[in-house]
Amino acid sequence: MKSLTWPLLAALLTLPALADEMSMSHSGMDHSAMQGSMQPTDAASHGVIRKIDGNKLTLKHGPLTNLGMPAMTMTFEAVTPSELNGLQVGDKVRFTARTENSKLLAEGIAKE
Numbered sequence: 001m002k003s004l005t006w007p008l009l010a011a012l013l014t015l016p017a018l019a020d021e022m023s024m025s026h027s028g029m030d031h032s033a034m035q036g037s038m039q040p041t042d043a044a045s046h047g048v049i050r051k052i053d054g055n056k057l058t059l060k061h062g063p064l065t066n067l068g069m070p071a072m073t074m075t076f077e078a079v080t081p082s083e084l085n086g087l088q089v090g091d092k093v094r095f096t097a098r099t100e101n102s103k104l105l106a107e108g109i110a111k112e
């Protein structure tokens with residue numbers, strides 16, 4: 001009965017994604033904590049804004065350990081464009097980089 005195994009498989013596959021989202025929203029709640037303190041997540045990266053164009057953000061970023069990428073300058077798409085409000089070229093930000101459908105995304109963008 002293949003039809004019985006699919007829901008189970010689907011549930012198993014979504015579990016890690018759910019855990020991811022939970023840890024993300026948890027770190028998002030840490031905004032009241034000191035921004036200078038080291039975040040426990042190794043997914044957080046740092047960069048300097050070179051350009052803002054709509055929801056596109058060009059960053060000179062440090063190493064992206066979670067993507068295995070060295071420091072360089074490149075353009076990300078903001079997952080939440082409102083996070084770009086009030087930011088300008090030259091600002092130092094922290095963010096979380098990830099890829100989705102071969103697009104480079106930045107989320108949790110915050111000035112530091």
Ligand SMILES: [Cu+2]
Binds near residue numbers: 070
């Ligand atoms: Cu890069």
